[in-house]
Amino acid sequence: MAEVLVYVDHVDGAVRKPTLELLTLARRIGEPVAVALGNGAADTAATLAQHGAVKVLTAEAPEFADYLVVPKVDALQAACDAVSPAAVLLPSSAEAKEIAARLAVRIGSGIITDAVDLEAGEQGPVATQSAFAASYTTKSRVSKGIPVVTVKPNSAPVEPAPAAGVVEALAVSFSAQATGTKVVSRTPRESTGRPELTEAAIVVSGGRGVNGAENFHIIEALADSLGAAVGASRAAVDAGWYPHTNQVGQTGKSVSPQLYIASGISGAIQHRAGMQTSKTIVAVNKDAEAPIFDLVDYGVVGDLFNVVPQLTDEITARKG
Numbered sequence: 435m436a437e438v439l440v441y442v443d444h445v446d447g448a449v450r451k452p453t454l455e456l457l458t459l460a461r462r463i464g465e466p467v468a469v470a471l472g473n474g475a476a477d478t479a480a481t482l483a484q485h486g487a488v489k490v491l492t493a494e495a496p497e498f499a500d501y502l503v504v505p506k507v508d509a510l511q512a513a514c515d516a517v518s519p520a521a522v523l524l525p526s527s528a529e530a531k532e533i534a535a536r537l538a539v540r541i542g543s544g545i546i547t548d549a550v551d552l553e554a555g556e557q558g559p560v561a562t563q564s565a566f567a568a569s570y571t572t573k574s575r576v577s578k579g580i581p582v583v584t585v586k587p588n589s590a591p592v593e594p595a596p597a598a599g600v601v602e603a604l605a606v607s608f609s610a611q612a613t614g615t616k617v618v619s620r621t622p623r624e625s626t627g628r629p630e631l632t633e634a635a636i637v638v639s640g641g642r643g644v645n646g647a648e649n650f651h652i653i654e655a656l657a658d659s660l661g662a663a664v665g666a667s668r669a670a671v672d673a674g675w676y677p678h679t680n681q682v683g684q685t686g687k688s689v690s691p692q693l694y695i696a697s698g699i700s701g702a703i704q705h706r707a708g709m710q711t712s713k714t715i716v717a718v719n720k721d722a723e724a725p726i727f728d729l730v731d732y733g734v735v736g737d738l739f740n741v742v743p744q745l746t747d748e749i750t751a752r753k754g
Contacts (some may be wrong), residue, residue: 436520438519438520439468439469439510439523441453446470455587456585457595458592462554463520464520464521465488466487467487467488467517468708469513470492471515473494474681475646476601483581483599492603499617502616502617507508507540508534510550511606512604512605514750516604523584524583527632546576546584550564554666559581563579587632588689607695612754628658628663631663632747633671635659637682638664638695639695639697640698642650644675644698652739655746656746667702671686684746697741700719700725701717701725701729706729714731714732716733718741718742719734722735
């Protein structure tokens, strides 16, 4: 069976959930070979093996932390040369999509971004995408070279499937461009204790109807009762009610959780573009004609200031 390269997103050896989802998808089209780079790369092996990696290629050079993007492209190119894979899979994060694009140019291959599913096909892997703000679902395959595919978080389940996970050192020769952009400082992001927005299984978002930063605690309380991430519409972040890092939409972050709860959000196309691939969508809005109701699985026509606290209380009571 052909081997499939999976780029490992990890923090000092702790593997992030989207990578484990990629291993599930990789097993559909071949044997997963994980590529772990940077500090703690070797520490990822046990987790990756538990989730189906037959082999783990590691490289821990300082260039991966000291310089942006290109050293990782060099490493993945070296992995492609070593393995001749059937495909290369990466998560659809901002950095990983840039790595994927550069890699595709390097190896003369086609690229598919933001896939929401992947399956084996007679002429190579077939990716499912949501196009034009999820108005259309498309199936695509790369017709030239090694397919390079980035996949949205929450597109596949995390399924343990123990494999050998043999660790091998990956020899990487860095290109002249590798040291072109140096990281000069880092500021740790303040932890909220909530899941990362783009990776969360549940997202609770607030919009213009929240009517002020002082009221977002209602949205946060519901999110915390569900163990969810907090999102916001463009109107809410432009008004300064919530940080731009939490914006969901075409000019913000794209999310695809199992459950998306929109409170006080009208459902303009800009917002829909960032959340329309969510598996189950629930909306609370006092305007029965709001466009969001054309999209939802469940809708509540009501004042969020009455509905959302009652929902939070009910969830908390049932958990108790």
